[in-house]
Amino acid sequence: MTRVAVVGAGYSGFNSNTPDLSWKELMYEAAVRAYEDAGVDPRKDVDAFVTCAEDFWEGFAIFDEFVPDQLGAVLKPTFTVDADFLYGIANAVMIIKSGLADIAVVEAHSKASDILTFGEVIKFAFDPIWLRPIGKAHPYYFAALEKSAYMTARGYSDDVFAKVVEKNKANGRLNSDAPYAGKVTADDVLRSEAVFYPIRKLEIAQRADGAIVFVLAREEIARELTDTPIWVSGVGWWSETSNYDTMSFTAAYARKSAEMAYKMAGITNPARQIDVAEVDDRFAFKEVQHIEALKLAKSNEIPELVEGGYFGRGGDLPVNVSGGSLSVGNLLEATGGQKALEVVLQLRGEAGRRQVDAEVGVAQAWRYIPTASGAVAVFSR
Amino acid sequence: MAVGKKDISCPPYVKGREIKAEDIKEGKVTYWEHHPDIRYSFTAGQAISRFLKGLKEGKLLATKCDHCGRIMFPPRMFCELCFRPVDEWCEVKDTGVVETFSVSYIDPDAKPLEEPVIVAVISVDGASPKMGFMHILGEVDPDDVYIGMKVKAVWKSESEREGSVTDIKYWKPLEG
Ligand SMILES: [Zn+2]
Numbered sequence: 139m140t141r142v143a144v145v146g147a148g149y150s151g152f153n154s155n156t157p158d159l160s161w162k163e164l165m166y167e168a169a170v171r172a173y174e175d176a177g178v179d180p181r182k183d184v185d186a187f188v189t190c191a192e193d194f195w196e197g198f199a200i201f202d203e204f205v206p207d208q209l210g211a212v213l214k215p216t217f218t219v220d221a222d223f224l225y226g227i228a229n230a231v232m233i234i235k236s237g238l239a240d241i242a243v244v245e246a247h248s249k250a251s252d253i254l255t256f257g258e259v260i261k262f263a264f265d266p267i268w269l270r271p272i273g274k275a276h277p278y279y280f281a282a283l284e285k286s287a288y289m290t291a292r293g294y295s296d297d298v299f300a301k302v303v304e305k306n307k308a309n310g311r312l313n314s315d316a317p318y319a320g321k322v323t324a325d326d327v328l329r330s331e332a333v334f335y336p337i338r339k340l341e342i343a344q345r346a347d348g349a350i351v352f353v354l355a356r357e358e359i360a361r362e363l364t365d366t367p368i369w370v371s372g373v374g375w376w377s378e379t380s381n382y383d384t385m386s387f388t389a390a391y392a393r394k395s396a397e398m399a400y401k402m403a404g405i406t407n408p409a410r411q412i413d414v415a416e417v418d419d420r421f422a423f424k425e426v427q428h429i430e431a432l433k434l435a436k437s438n439e440i441p442e443l444v445e446g447g448y449f450g451r452g453g454d455l456p457v458n459v460s461g462g463s464l465s466v467g468n469l470l471e472a473t474g475g476q477k478a479l480e481v482v483l484q485l486r487g488e489a490g491r492r493q494v495d496a497e498v499g500v501a502q503a504w505r506y507i508p509t510a511s512g513a514v515a516v517f518s519r
Numbered sequence: 520m521a522v523g524k525k526d527i528s529c530p531p532y533v534k535g536r537e538i539k540a541e542d543i544k545e546g547k548v549t550y551w552e553h554h555p556d557i558r559y560s561f562t563a564g565q566a567i568s569r570f571l572k573g574l575k576e577g578k579l580l581a582t583k584c585d586h587c588g589r590i591m592f593p594p595r596m597f598c599e600l601c602f603r604p605v606d607e608w609c610e611v612k613d614t615g616v617v618e619t620f621s622v623s624y625i626d627p628d629a630k631p632l633e634e635p636v637i638v639a640v641i642s643v644d645g646a647s648p649k650m651g652f653m654h655i656l657g658e659v660d661p662d663d664v665y666i667g668m669k670v671k672a673v674w675k676s677e678s679e680r681e682g683s684v685t686d687i688k689y690w691k692p693l694e695g
Contacts, residue, residue: 267551
């Protein structure tokens with residue numbers, strides 16, 4: 139079976155609000171840039187389109203119907219997966235490997251600023267009888283429940299999560315598209331309001347708008363189109379359960395999806411073989427949980443490694459060099475897209491001031507509260 | 520035995536009977552109601568913002584693609600067929616032709632409407648073929664509506680207009 143490569147990437151955003159563009163215009167902007175980057179004409183060259191969207195985030199039912207115009211996909215094979223961008227990558231890889239398409243496009247976006255009742259929309263993911271009626275608090279407390287169980291099980295103090303925020307907010311300062319970057323110290327984090335104890339305000343990624351489009355191609359075509367194809371060497375996805383009483387609270391979904399992707403990519407020692415990682419950090423503890431689940435370090439060593447800068451931009455295994463979601467913002471189903479984008483830019487050597495040395499990178503996204511689902515993609519030069 | 524019709528004997532403890540409307544009212548059938556509060560504020564964006572502003576001024580605005588020559592209504596910032604940015608804005612007429620229509624007697628809650636609503640798809644004059652509006656017809660007897668009928672927009676007064684597709688009250692027959 140053919141290998142599959144990313145031959146083009148484009149994005150629009152990322153901003154805390156986008157009052158000047160509709161979500162369609164946002165998508166169009168990202169798509170134009172991706173096609174320009176790949177040197178393809180979507181009307182002639184692209185065989186299939188995959189978009190990633192969740193109807194409730196959009197405010198549209200049957201979102202698939204609204205997709206083709208702004209991607210150049212009119213009267214072409216198109217479908218929407220109601221999942222993160224990385225699931226879209228997995229679908230495109232399958233479409234290309236199976237021979238259905240030579241070139242496929244993946245898109246995801248967030249127009250989070252259009253949602254007026256964010257907490258209520260999140261609650262839609264809760265079982266209507268079992269979970270929705272419980273209490274009146276904003277559903278961020280679901281993340282706090284998980285953090286509470288996880289940090290207790292691992293014996294971590296809050297310092298490690300505060301350090302993650304400090305690192306990611308600092309990384310974001312080298313990213314011109316990271317609206318929530320800033321000079322924030324671990325002390326600032328620990329002093330910020332414990333809005334959902336034990337989660338503090340600065341540990342939560344704020345919402346952002348943006349769109350990401352990738353063009354993927356089979357090997358032969360990829361080599362014709364670009365000198366720097368970035369191979370999608372592994373994909374994986376996994377779901378635990380929707381029940382909070384039976385969830386692992388240790389991101390088993392990320393561990394299992396990483397195992398799937400690593401197996402496909404032939405990675406046997408991720409801590410050594412992965413050079414750069416972008417993991418879901420929409421709550422600071424999630425980054426730590428995901429570093430462990432992706433086997434980038436042993437759980438008992440993580441606090442020391444975080445403290446010592448091992449996962450910093452200049453460290454041995456940089457994590458969230460882009461600034462992560464804590465700097466870029468919560469992009470909803472486009473979260474994995476921003477992470478994959480950063481990995482691709484790093485592997486191409488196009489990450490500008492935040493460039494690190496990397497041959498192999500991993501991108502991971504979680505399907506957000508209240509889920510225990512997620513996907514992983516491994517990229518290589 | 521016919522498909523789907525099986526002779527099943529129930530165990531003695533499942534002595535069933537039909538459900539009556541009263542059973543549901545009296546809570547004998549278990550339902551759980553949820554009335555969500557989900558609200559959005561959709562950014563209209565470049566194209567539709569200007570289009571809505573046009574409606575407030577009593578104008579129908581469209582955009583043009585020089586590549587395929589289409590005049591697109593409602594306007595967009597890019598031609599979806601050529602996949603390139605549009606080239607210019609223009610005004611189209613507030614007259615058009617009925618492409619298809621329906622005389623609807625029932626509301627979304629399945630209750631009878633006092634007056635039927637005539638919903639129609641209208642190709643707008645000045646725009647490329649098959650480009651236009653889905654809107655409603657008025658000042659016309661349902662029996663007199665036909666595909667191909669020429670119609671004209673009936674606008675709200677200037678002070679009532681707010682930049683919405685309902686700034687046009689309805690479309691009425693052009694002739695008489
Ligand atoms: Zn055109």
